Amino acid sequence: MDAIVIEGARPLRGGVAVSPAKNAVLPVMAAALLAAGTSRVRRIPRLADVRTLARLLEHLGARVSFDNGSLVVDATDVGGREAPYDLVKTMRASVLVLGPLVARFGRARVSLPGGCAIGARPINLHLAGLEALGARVRLDHGYVEVAADRLRGGRVVFDQPTVTGTENLLMAATLAEGRTVIENAAREPEVVDLAGCLASMGARIAGAGSSVIEVDGVDRLAPYDHQPIPDRIEAATLMTAVALCGGEVRLDGVRLDHLDAVVEKLRRAGADVADEGGGAVRVRGAPPADSVDVITGPYPAFPTDMQAQFMALMACGRGLSVITEKIFENRYMHVAELQRMGADITVEGATAVVRGVPRLSGARVMATDLRASAALVLAGLVATGTTVVSRVYHLDRGYEALDRKLASLGARIERIRE
Ligand code: EPU
Numbered sequence: 001m002d003a004i005v006i007e008g009a010r011p012l013r014g015g016v017a018v019s020p021a022k023n024a025v026l027p028v029m030a031a032a033l034l035a036a037g038t039s040r041v042r043r044i045p046r047l048a049d050v051r052t053l054a055r056l057l058e059h060l061g062a063r064v065s066f067d068n069g070s071l072v073v074d075a076t077d078v079g080g081r082e083a084p085y086d087l088v089k090t091m092r093a094s095v096l097v098l099g100p101l102v103a104r105f106g107r108a109r110v111s112l113p114g115g116c117a118i119g120a121r122p123i124n125l126h127l128a129g130l131e132a133l134g135a136r137v138r139l140d141h142g143y144v145e146v147a148a149d150r151l152r153g154g155r156v157v158f159d160q161p162t163v164t165g166t167e168n169l170l171m172a173a174t175l176a177e178g179r180t181v182i183e184n185a186a187r188e189p190e191v192v193d194l195a196g197c198l199a200s201m202g203a204r205i206a207g208a209g210s211s212v213i214e215v216d217g218v219d220r221l222a223p224y225d226h227q228p229i230p231d232r233i234e235a236a237t238l239m240t241a242v243a244l245c246g247g248e249v250r251l252d253g254v255r256l257d258h259l260d261a262v263v264e265k266l267r268r269a270g271a272d273v274a275d276e277g278g279g280a281v282r283v284r285g286a287p288p289a290d291s292v293d294v295i296t297g298p299y300p301a302f303p304t305d306m307q308a309q310f311m312a313l314m315a316c317g318r319g320l321s322v323i324t325e326k327i328f329e330n331r332y333m334h335v336a337e338l339q340r341m342g343a344d345i346t347v348e349g350a351t352a353v354v355r356g357v358p359r360l361s362g363a364r365v366m367a368t369d370l371r372a373s374a375a376l377v378l379a380g381l382v383a384t385g386t387t388v389v390s391r392v393y394h395l396d397r398g399y400e401a402l403d404r405k406l407a408s409l410g411a412r413i414e415r416i417r418e
């Protein structure tokens with residue numbers, strides 16, 4: 001298994017480009033199932049989650065290949081209808097094949113994802129939405145079976161905004177008969193990106209990016225050629241690294257308009273974030289950061305996918321920060337590892353109280369999920385001495401070459417095989 005070794009306490013300087021967003025790429029890949037023919041995702045990031053979903057598409061009968069930086073999916077001969085346990089358990093986003101399979105073929109069987117490291121994360125809202133479009137849902141030996149001769153448009157009101165739930169429904173509704181209205185829809189930029197991709201396939205969608213989305217079903221969709229949006233979480237992780245370590249970094253390929261909540265907090269923490277135009281952003285860090293409070297929430301609020309990394313910043317802050325996690329009930333597994341590096345953090349329910357300390361000290365720590373891994377890498381970058389982060393496969397699920405990008409900014413970071 002790979003581990004990352006970091007010699008910390010060095011500023012970051014230079015420039016790097018941000019990769020396309022994992023959470024935009026995955027739904028777009030699933031959307032290829034909606035149409036016979038060959039779809040193309042441009043500039044596909046090299047991520048373990050992309051490989052897992054590619055394996056699932058192949059398992060369903062699609063032909064998948066990598067061509068000159070693009071991912072090419074030929075979904076003409078999709079014959080399978082089942083997402084097996086082995087693939088769903090390694091990646092919850094496998095559930096995104098549910099909507100497209102039912103919409104195009106009238107049937108899907110997907111393993112229930114079960115618990116995951118950051119919380120229970122059920123899919124009841126995905127299923128209630130599909131039922132509202134006339135699908136029959138049945139649970140059978142740990143699998144959920146969804147069937148419908150043809151989905152009918154309907155009105156779906158989500159109890160709470162769900163990102164992949166909105167994406168599943170959106171994909172299902174594109175081929176349903178009549179109009180679907182999704183209320184309390186997720187407003188994340190990745191939902192808007194998927195809607196744009198579906199529209200390029202011939203889907204009729206209005207309101208993506210707002211909390212009410214309307215879809216007028218069509219009989220058939222065409223394959224797509226799509227370039228997904230840049231990864232706002234990768235950009236925010238790199239910005240937070242600069243705020244933590246100091247130095248000056250230029251990031252290219254950033255959609256700053258997707259990052260309002262994070263940039264506002266980084267500025268209040270004392271970082272200088274300047275829009276240079278054309279997707280370039282210059283970040284200057286002046287540690288120690290001022291302590292600020294954060295509450296995670298659905299977009300456009302502060303993203304839960306940045307909570308762990310921001311906690312690493314606040315662990316070295318000047319004062320006391322209260323961080324409240326409102327999306328996932330168990331997303332504090334990085335806390336015990338940060339404590340091993342000397343952080344002063346107390347967790348009570350959904351709230352973490354972080355008292356900044358003058359320095360963290362390098363230690364052996366273990367990654368438990370994707371964003372927790374990133375937080376530990378950030379802590380290692382600022383800590384004195386050597387930090388070894390093990391179980392790096394979590395990081396590789398969703399960050400493209402984060403270690404190499406940080407090394408190019410002057411961090412002393414390398415990957416070893418343990
Ligand atoms: N929820 C339900 N029932 C459902 C669906 C969701 O109760 O049927 C609850 C969840 O348990 C959670 C809340 O609703 O409390 C919101 O969850 P959501 O469905 O929005 O999360 P998701 O779609 O499973 C996506 C991202 C996550 C990100 C969350 C929140 C993808 C592939 N995954 O997950 O990304 O944290 O939205 O923004 O888009 C990550 O990249 O590290 C990651 C975990």
